[in-house]
Amino acid sequence: MKTLIIDDEQSNIDNLSTLVKKYCPRLALVGSANNVEMAIQQIELHQPDLLLLDIQMGAQTGFDLLRLLPNKDFEVIFITAYDEYGIDAIKFAAVDYLLKPVDISELVLAINKAEDKIATKQTAQQLNFLLNHLKSAGAEPTKIALPQLHEIRYVSVADIIRCEADNSYTLFYLSNAEKILVSRSLKEYSEILTPIGFLRTHQSHLVNRLFIKSWIKEDGGMLLLNNGDKISVSKPNKATVQLALNNHL
Numbered sequence: 009m010k011t012l013i014i015d016d017e018q019s020n021i022d023n024l025s026t027l028v029k030k031y032c033p034r035l036a037l038v039g040s041a042n043n044v045e046m047a048i049q050q051i052e053l054h055q056p057d058l059l060l061l062d063i064q065m066g067a068q069t070g071f072d073l074l075r076l077l078p079n080k081d082f083e084v085i086f087i088t089a090y091d092e093y094g095i096d097a098i099k100f101a102a103v104d105y106l107l108k109p110v111d112i113s114e115l116v117l118a119i120n121k122a123e124d125k126i127a128t129k130q131t132a133q134q135l136n137f138l139l140n141h142l143k144s145a146g147a148e149p150t151k152i153a154l155p156q157l158h159e160i161r162y163v164s165v166a167d168i169i170r171c172e173a174d175n176s177y178t179l180f181y182l183s184n185a186e187k188i189l190v191s192r193s194l195k196e197y198s199e200i201l202t203p204i205g206f207l208r209t210h211q212s213h214l215v216n217r218l219f220i221k222s223w224i225k226e227d228g229g230m231l232l233l234n235n236g237d238k239i240s241v242s243k244p245n246k247a248t249v250q251l252a253l254n255n256h257l
Contacts, residue, residue, distance in 0.1 A: 009034070009035050009036065009057035009058045009122070009126070010036050010038045010054055010055070010056045010057045010058070011028065011035045011037050011056060011058045011059075012037075012039050012040065012051065012054060012056045012058070012060070013025060013028075013037065013039075013040040013041075013060045014040065014041045014042075014047045014050075014060065014061045014062060014065070014070065014073070015040075015042065015060075015062040016042045016043060016062060016064075016065035016066050017042070020087075020108075021040045021042070024060060024087070025040070027112060028060075028115075031112055031115065031116055032116060032119045034123075035058070038054040038056060039053070039054055039056075043065060044065065044068045044073045044076065047073050048073070048076060051082075055081075056082050057082055057083060057126060058082060058084075058085065058119075058122055059082055059083070059084045059085070060087060061073070061085070061086055061087065062086075062087045062088075063086055063087070063089075063092050063093065063094055064089075064092060069093070069094070070084075070086060071094060071138075074135055074138075075139060079132070080132040080135045080136075081131075081132065082131065083122040083125055083126060084104075084131065084135060085106060085118050085119075085122060086098055086103065086104070086106070087108060088105050088106070088107060088108065089107070090107055096149075097138055097141040097149075098138065099196070099199070099200045100141055100149050100151075100152050100200060101135075101137045101141060101153050102134065102153040102154065102155045102160065102192075103135065103138055104121060104122065106118055133160070134160060137151075137153055137162065148165075148204050149165060149204065150164060150165060151163060151164055151165065152165055152168075152201075154180060154188050154190045155190060155191065155192070156188065156189070156191075157191075163182065165201070165204065165216075166216075166218065167182050167183045168180055168183075168216050169181045169182065169183055169215075169233060169234075169235055169237070170213065170214060170215045170216060170237065170239065171194055171197055171198075171201070171206075171213070171215075172194070172212055172213055172214075173193070173212040173213075176191070176192075176193055177189055177190060177191055177192070177193075178190045178192055178194045178197055181235075181237070183219075185235075194212065194214060197214060198214050201214060202214075205217050205218065207220075207249055207252055208245060209231060209239055209240065209241045209242070209249050210240045210241060210242045210245060211242060213239050213240060215233070215239055217252070217253075219233045219234045219235065220232075220253065221233055221234050223253060224238065227240070228241070228243065228246070229241045229246055229249075231249075
């Protein structure tokens with residue numbers, strides 16, 4: 009894959025270049041850029057397959073760069089600080105990102121995923137979804153991108169009844185009785201869905217409060233959902249769940 013590194017600090021470009029050459033030799037580093045204007049020139053010149061894109065670049069951002077590009081015929085892996093602007097939107101859009109300082113194993117995994125995704129030709133839709141999400145900053149997201157093997161599903165958050173852990177996968181139960189299996193952990197979805205009305209009831213369960221019907225006093229406590237499902241509540245989560253129900257139901 010022809011790859012561009014875009015970062016406003018030359019030391020970061022040098023460090024990432026070293027890691028890529030050593031641990032991802034399949035990539036062809038064709039150039040780098042340290043600002044948005046230079047990045048556009050490099051993209052037009054090289055027509056890259058992959059961007060390793062820093063979010064914050066002086067007064068501009070990697071998102072500003074993407075907004076200026078009419079065609080997004082490449083994969084993107086964002087390089088970001090965890091609390092940086094846009095990180096939640098990145099998660100909802102299911103776009104890959106690496107935290108600074110970049111971990112070698114995570115870099116290799118992200119590169120492997122990028123190679124797999126190139127064949128699906130869905131990145132432009134993902135990036136447009138991300139940019140639209142950023143426009144509505146401050147408002148609760150209404151949709152989430154759920155990546156599957158051959159497609160990315162865009163699902164209304166209000167249609168998600170619950171999520172269940174399946175080893176390193178997560179199974180989404182929707183209000184139309186459909187189930188979607190996603191190759192990301194429940195921990196990841198707990199982090200982004202809990203702030204917008206979901207409850208982590210158990211190590212294996214995440215529930216949308218809107219679908220909770222009642223609290224059942226059996227087996228130490230369970231939730232009965234509108235669709236008839238009974239969801240376990242673990243002892244460590246019991247007090248938190250009951251408090252949330254008392255405040256919001």
